[in-house]
Amino acid sequence: MTATALKEQISKMYSHILFEYDGKDCGVDPLARNEIVVWFGEKNLTAHSVDEAMQVKLFDSKSLNDIAKEIEVYE
Numbered sequence: 001m002t003a004t005a006l007k008e009q010i011s012k013m014y015s016h017i018l019f020e021y022d023g024k025d026c027g028v029d030p031l032a033r034n035e036i037v038v039w040f041g042e043k044n045l046t047a048h049s050v051d052e053a054m055q056v057k058l059f060d061s062k063s064l065n066d067i068a069k070e071i072e073v074y075e
Contacts, residue, residue: 001068001069001071001072001073002068002069003054003064003065003068003069005068006054006064006068006071006073007050007054007064009073010028010030010036010050010053010054011030011050012030013030013032013033016028016029016030017029017030017073018073018074019071019072019073019074020071020072020074021040021059021060021067021070021071022059022060024040024041025041026039026040026041026059026071027039028053028064030050030053033049033050034048034049035048036048036049036050036052036053038053038056038058038064039058040058040059040060043058044058045058
């Protein structure tokens with residue numbers, strides 16, 4: 001998946017996004033335009049925009065922008 005496609009999917013705000021990265025369950029839960037929960041294993045944070053969700057370095061010091069091509073969204 002490209003970073004652009006992932007950002008578009010998050011922006012639609014219609015469903016959570018689940019995937020695995022580095023052997024850990026991960027996800028993005030777009031609850032509202034200014035409340036997007038991003039999680040990696042047991043770590044999580046709340047981003048206040050789609051851009052912030054894409055840029056935060058939560059995934060072993062990498063962002064969703066960095067790992068998008070390495071993940072396969074399964075829900």
